[in-house]
Amino acid sequence: MKRIPELILNLLYPRHCPGCGRILKNQRALLCPSCRQTVSPFTEDYCLRCGRPVEPEQEYCAECSRRTRAFDAGRSVFLYDERWKTSIERYKYYGYREFADFYAEAMAYIFRSVRAEWRPDLIVPVPLHRKKERQRGFNQSWLLARKISRLTGIPAEKDLVVKNRATASQKKLSAPERKKNLRGAFSVRKRITGITALVIDDVYTTGSTVEEMAAALKAAGAAKVYFLTLCTANRPR
Numbered sequence: 611m612k613r614i615p616e617l618i619l620n621l622l623y624p625r626h627c628p629g630c631g632r633i634l635k636n637q638r639a640l641l642c643p644s645c646r647q648t649v650s651p652f653t654e655d656y657c658l659r660c661g662r663p664v665e666p667e668q669e670y671c672a673e674c675s676r677r678t679r680a681f682d683a684g685r686s687v688f689l690y691d692e693r694w695k696t697s698i699e700r701y702k703y704y705g706y707r708e709f710a711d712f713y714a715e716a717m718a719y720i721f722r723s724v725r726a727e728w729r730p731d732l733i734v735p736v737p738l739h740r741k742k743e744r745q746r747g748f749n750q751s752w753l754l755a756r757k758i759s760r761l762t763g764i765p766a767e768k769d770l771v772v773k774n775r776a777t778a779s780q781k782k783l784s785a786p787e788r789k790k791n792l793r794g795a796f797s798v799r800k801r802i803t804g805i806t807a808l809v810i811d812d813v814y815t816t817g818s819t820v821e822e823m824a825a826a827l828k829a830a831g832a833a834k835v836y837f838l839t840l841c842t843a844n845r846p847r
């Protein structure tokens with residue numbers, strides 16, 4: 611019985627491949643056959659703190675060796691190259707929300723390798739300001755968080771952290787500007803003493819969002835804060 615509405619839905623809104631954007635011939639597949647050959651997660655030579663790419667013999671990236679971080683550690687699935695930039699744009703702005711199924715599976719795959727070490731109690735999406743969420747129609751991080759929660763059995767809480775103000779888009783800002791732009795932008799709505807939180811976001815670029823989230827969560831009592839993002843930017847300039 612369940613199959614009929616799904617079939618109709620697929621005819622009306624065919625699912626696309628998150629790797630290349632083409633309509634999936636097999637509507638049940640997460641990736642098209644050709645992307646299945648070329649898409650691979652980034653699992654070697656990453657910074658032990660922030661998960662960004664480093665030289666093979668390096669343990670920490672330049673930024674993580676220079677200063678302390680509010681988060682404890684984080685990992686990402688893919689390098690933020692043209693393919694994933696386009697994919698995430700389609701997902702966020704052009705209605706390809708079905709990509710979240712593949713994204714969440716990929717993130718849960720990476721999470722499996724760190725789960726025993728991190729042992730998070732709670733999954734926390736990076737919030738959007740409510741105005742922005744209304745404009746966009748959804749919060750891309752919450753959709754991922756919800757799906758990852760279903761895949762891992764770890765509870766996710768949408769409104770634990772809220773974005774207090776609409777901040778300028780981070781896209782065109784430098785790292786210090788991004789930091790300043792976000793300062794005090796998040797607040798945690800209850801005490802979470804002793805909790806280990808796992809922050810979910812789509813992309814880790816300069817790290818200022820995750821950093822600010824981790825600081826807010828720790829100020830509210832979190833013992834540890836980890837993060838998982840779909841993509842991570844290349845080595846800092």
Ligand SMILES: [Zn+2]
Binds near residue numbers: 629631642643645
């Ligand atoms: Zn494809």
Ligand SMILES: [Zn+2]
Binds near residue numbers: 657659662672
């Ligand atoms: Zn690092």
